[in-house]
Amino acid sequence: MFSQLIMFMGCAPAIVFEPTGNDAQDANLVAIRVSTNYQQAKFYPGKLPFKFRCVRCYENLGKTSQEVDIQSISCAQCGHKYLPEQQNWRQKAAYSSLFIEVMGIFESEALPADKLLSGLQKLSGLKWQYFYADQSSWKI
Ligand SMILES: [Zn+2]
DSSP: GGGGEEEOTTTTOOSSSOOOHHHHHHHHOOEEEEEOOOOSEEESSSSSEEEOOOTTTTEEEEESSSOGGGGOOBTTTTTTBGGGOOOOOTTEEEEEEESSSEEESOOOEEEOOHHHHHHHHHSSOOOOOOOOOOGEEEEO
């Protein structure tokens, strides 16, 4: 069962995986959604506005409140071209062509188990990571 591959943390309420018809219980409904496998990777901020920093000199590259083409950002201070593959997103944003979303749970109250990340890596040949997003910045 997929729920065994996600660790629910702390004060996560009584989680429901199937609608019960009881509004109070269904308020705790958690669901999993897999995005389209996009032809080009997409950038998703976990929260808006998102602050970009240069990975070389740590200069603030500005904030964005909307979707941006992060392939075209360069640092005004040192000239370094922003490469999303070099960015340490610190679970605050992501750059990928495929997303698996855990919906209906507060940020940081769900973590992928190592077994899930290693299984995805084995299937895809790619390293998988996770990040937290609030509903206002998320739309896969
Ligand atoms: Zn720089």
